[in-house]
Amino acid sequence: MATKSAVSDAAERAMRSTLLTLSHRHALGTLATRVPITRPMVRRFVAGETLDEVLPAIGRLGEQGMHTTVDVLGESVTHETDARAASARYLAVLDALAAGGHDRNVSCKPSQMGLAISPALARENIGAIVARAVETGAFVRIDMEAHATTDATLALWQDVRPTGLEPPVDPADGPDVGIVIQAALRRSDRDVDAIIEAGGRVRLCKGAYKEPSEVAYPEKAEVDEAYGRLMIRLLRNSRYPAIATHDVRLIKRAVQVAKAEGISRSSFEFQMLYGVRRDIQEQLVGAGWRVRVYVPFGGQWYPYFMRRLAERPANVSFLLRNMWRERGRG
Numbered sequence: 001m002a003t004k005s006a007v008s009d010a011a012e013r014a015m016r017s018t019l020l021t022l023s024h025r026h027a028l029g030t031l032a033t034r035v036p037i038t039r040p041m042v043r044r045f046v047a048g049e050t051l052d053e054v055l056p057a058i059g060r061l062g063e064q065g066m067h068t069t070v071d072v073l074g075e076s077v078t079h080e081t082d083a084r085a086a087s088a089r090y091l092a093v094l095d096a097l098a099a100g101g102h103d104r105n106v107s108c109k110p111s112q113m114g115l116a117i118s119p120a121l122a123r124e125n126i127g128a129i130v131a132r133a134v135e136t137g138a139f140v141r142i143d144m145e146a147h148a149t150t151d152a153t154l155a156l157w158q159d160v161r162p163t164g165l166e167p168p169v170d171p172a173d174g175p176d177v178g179i180v181i182q183a184a185l186r187r188s189d190r191d192v193d194a195i196i197e198a199g200g201r202v203r204l205c206k207g208a209y210k211e212p213s214e215v216a217y218p219e220k221a222e223v224d225e226a227y228g229r230l231m232i233r234l235l236r237n238s239r240y241p242a243i244a245t246h247d248v249r250l251i252k253r254a255v256q257v258a259k260a261e262g263i264s265r266s267s268f269e270f271q272m273l274y275g276v277r278r279d280i281q282e283q284l285v286g287a288g289w290r291v292r293v294y295v296p297f298g299g300q301w302y303p304y305f306m307r308r309l310a311e312r313p314a315n316v317s318f319l320l321r322n323m324w325r326e327r328g329r330g
Contacts, residue, residue: 042305044275046073047297051096054297057274058102065285066293067172067269069105069141070097073298074112080121083114087125089298094132104138104174107294110153111145119152123159130160130177139174144182146209147216154179154191157200171240172269172290178242182207183227184216192230196238203242203271204230228253235263242292244271248280255289265289 047057058068070093077083097104114121133140142157157179181188184207195202206223217223234241235257243254269290272281284291296304
């Protein structure tokens with residue numbers, strides 16, 4: 001007979017799988033963006049829809065002692081004009097961050113830059129962002145998406161990295177280009193080793209995509225174990241890693257390893273999502289650790305929002321109930 005805990009875990013896995021599937025349903029996304037009831041929940045995870053809205057949020061985080069990275073929401077672009085427009089929005093963000101004295105740090109998705117249309121198009125668009133980052137002394141992080149794009153994303157990262165530049169005084173600064181590795185993928189051990197060898201900067205996350213068990217660990221315990229193993233390897237051997245997790249046990253383990261092995265607090269940072277575990281963000285900053293908040297903004301928030309719900313399903317029933325009620329009125 002299954003235990004209560006096992007049943008609960010199975011239900012949570014099923015809910016997460018459903019939400020990740022729904023994140024790709026464009027019709028539901030169109031409906032969600034039109035329903036007023038979703039706005040308060042969305043604003044917890046998304047800093048605004050325009051650049052003018054996000055800049056004050058970045059400023060407030062800076063006043064609290066937190067660093068930031070800005071994500072212009074959008075992904076899975078299928079038209080070249082949309083991909084070029086997305087690249088142009090990032091150029092405007094980099095200019096605004098530099099002009100406002102904010103952290104010059106952005107994160108972008110290859111699929112938003114046209115990877116599905118053409119790797120060359122994505123390389124051109126991200127290359128333009130990197131060129132502006134070099135001009136403004138900014139750091140660019142290339143996000144990792146579903147496993148089928150991992151090789152192409154790593155190739156993009158290798159192609160657009162600037163060379164021959166003086167290293168920044170603070171290793172957290174740019175100009176430079178970093179990459180993301182998802183601990184859930186079985187291949188990530190060898191990818192981390194290769195990036196360390198290349199002197200690259202890694203943001204380590206668990207992974208927020210629905211992946212087949214052949215390429216990803218299906219159980220949470222396996223993902224946690226892989227994350228802990230890769231995290232310690234990065235802390236010991238890599239150049240300014242970003243430990244991106246809200247898992248308190250893993251955060252405590254990173255702190256313990258850093259203290260025990262004399263790893264400088266200025267040689268790595270914790271990264272957390274805007275609106276998620278703000279209490280832990282404040283505690284870490286208060287204890288003298290570096291924290292960077294991933295700040296998304298833009299009108300194309302639906303896929304990102306659904307992945308956040310998949311990570312924390314408690315609010316799902318309320319949201320979906322109201323969405324269906326609004327649909328019935330239409």
